[in-house]
Amino acid sequence: MKKYKIFVINPGSTSTKLALFENMECKFSTNVFHDSSVLMKFPKINDQLMYRMMVIQLFLEQHQIDLHGVDAIVGRGGSCYALKSGVYEVDDRLLDDTRNARGGLYHVSMLGIQLAKELANIYGGRIFMVDPPIVDELCDAARITGVSGIYRKAVSHALNLKATARVHCEKYHLDYKKSNFIICHIDGGISITAHQHGQMIDGNDAGGGEGPFTPTRMGSMAVTDMLHYLYDLPKEKIQSLCYETGGLSSYFGTSDADKIHALVEKGNPKAQRVWEAMIYQINKWIGSMATVLQGHVDGILLTGGLLRFDDIIQGIKVGCEWIAPVYAYPGEFEQEAMAQGAYDVLTGKIKPVHYTGKPVWTGFEDD
Template structure:
């Protein structure tokens, strides 16, 4: 089964061509920041991104004949269950408009997949997009009427890491309980039970551990006072762009930060220590969600390459369950694998409806 995977990011687009488990081509196409800034909306970037990918495929003499499917990263969608979704008109429209209100280049993934699939007459999918929300109901409730928890997490990599680790145990993902972390530009910590991601932290909304560009959970009253007299957009950007390492040390580069810490920069050392401390706390809370029955704690993402980070989390959390590191990410492989499961008949494709996966209980609707 031949699958093309497309993963648009803020300044680049990753593409990979797979034939069964073999990766025939994997490239990261850089985009000129000034050119991207010229577009008024994310969806307006579509022709430019497509032309860039086409140029790369031509340069690599990539053969798309016999392509069975094209998979896009997905994004901009109303919250949905995890799985592989066949791209249709409703999904494309919500991705194009950014129906969930979160503007991110990932929403171009489904649009690009549809364009390429139409040209080669292949099927088009999205697999576990960032909009996956499988929270159990009790995890959604806050102490403010009308304010409910949702999540934006690295669902694709979190779920693929869990699927792969379950296989090493001789089990299926649906038979395991894991705390799974993605530790990179954003830090996702999540609880997985019976094939569902039943709890986690909203890394777009200002929850969970701090990250290189994200503030993480902060005291609400202090934030309200901090916001007084400041522009709302400036304050909200602390949740996903200007918080975390950027706010505390002026850099979002974890390697630079740890090098500065080793050279005696106290602010960098404290920021690094605090992030690891907060990740450990978050892992502990997800272990409680799983009632202490945890088959493994899994660490993925770029920062899982850090032996210091992994060892310190192992020292902190190994009493809960074995800690296993999967440095980097499996996003491209996960996208291809999701499509291949559908193509082989091992999994039924899901249909995107645009309907919320959860509605507030009627007892709290005014």
């Protein structure tokens, strides 16, 4: 049987996760860190591209990793127009729309397929994208806001959410397309989503500041509070609170969950109060997704880096296990999910989805 060589690139705010697979066997996986003081010198995310490329190439050289003959390079996607779940073969239109953030999401994940393209120019191989953050499967009711002409967007950790569903279904011999789940990615960002028969029909806009507050994001607030407390702040400051300096970072001056949790363990009253409030808000959003599924929930699946703290898992079980059984999958399955997508295309199991350059949803007929 042919052995396919698949390289995976997953950019984060201050690091880039890399993994090399031979078929579905992971040969190495690492997290290449980028000095935040250096990244701050680049005015825009796209400006980081060649710097990150240089760091990745240096890493490959230092560890004597040769990508010549690679069959596929998979980059985490983002920032193009909203699309349906699937494996996309990257073409010039997808690259251009991602580079220009046509879909409105401005996030470092947009560098994933751009880095993949740069590496493919050197080493060859097909380029793929799998379940980017702007996967849109919302039901119609989930799109409506209280202001005519403004609609909710689907922005979530779709890659890991979908991958967790597949892992859970394989483990318990379930069919994702016949099941209802509430799936939560809990880390620096938090996504809480309702999955009905294989479709992610609702969830908080994790990229737009909606939902529970997180280590870096302020979460949902009343509009009147926003106007009263934040109205006079520069737009950049408000955006920073939505993405980087809100949530735990606002209270403690750091988003380092390990440091904050150490204060919780020492009995610091403020740390305990804020930490417990974060869990409280997560539970509220899980409860709201239960109503979306009309109480027909086969399981509440938890994933993400913050599950390394058992009190988060136990807090959610206490708050939500009356809805459905709670299952915890600490960490994430993103690298494996990207490799699996490419492998399924390379082996002919599936065909890649074509990116149309148009949003998967463009409005209601009577708009």
